[in-house]
Amino acid sequence: MARPLSWLLMLLLVLIWVLPIAGSATLPELCKSLNTLKARLHSGDRRQFMVRGCLYGGVGFDCNLQANLVLCTLQKHNFPLNYTVQVRPQEVFRLRNISKLMSMVPDLEIGDLQELWLLINQEVLKKVLQILPERHPSRHYVSSLQDLLRMVQQVFQQPQNGEHEEEERDPLEQIEQIWAQLRDPNSAVWKLMSPKALVDNCYRTMHCLFSDCFPSSNSDSKEHYCSILHWRKGKKQQTKDA
């Protein structure tokens, strides 16, 4: 008589333990892929591969750092002086955009912004790759960023148990509008941005939007990463995470 009862109890216990774990399994996984991306976006790499450094052919220099000067003389292929990429205005996605959207759109959820971040940065990397000559040393770097971002997206899109399936939200008008503009093949307005600035935007907004994945000594890391001041300070100190 006791047997079926104990089996039932076991089953119940298993269910109680397994369900919540399965439900939250995506966050650690998401953080893992985001941290891999973060490591690749390390400021040293960004500077080395994305810097608007030398005049093509090595005639002139506009390098801020001594190390870059050496790099520029050694590398035949480099970004031409003040090189810029043509992007849609919506592909310029900075910390300021996040705070602006949060204050403008009442029902905005962090997930909406995360989704936007994924789309925008995939477009941005595609554009940077398009302007790079075939044998450019930065090509490999940019395509590795693309792969890592795709991995983040895959994990991000995995359905989470419960939460998101239950109710379909009406799409938010302002966000829909940005998506449409990002997809508009006949966009008439373009912006010129340096590849480094675009990748810097990606790095900073990633910290702001996925702050749970980047614990910091600061108690309120969300506020911390979303503040422009944090990154200005970082720049001055030449920190690793600037």
Ligand SMILES: *[C@@H]1O[C@H](CO)[C@@H](O)[C@H](O)[C@H]1NC(C)=O
């Ligand atoms: C590059 O940009 C800097 C600052 O924006 C400017 O002073 C400089 O003249 C530019 N160089 C060229 C070759 O366009």
Ligand SMILES: *[C@@H]1O[C@H](CO)[C@@H](O)[C@H](O)[C@H]1NC(C)=O
């Ligand atoms: C970010 O702000 C800039 C300047 O205000 C704007 O041109 C751009 O479209 C905004 N980006 C997004 C994704 O809303």
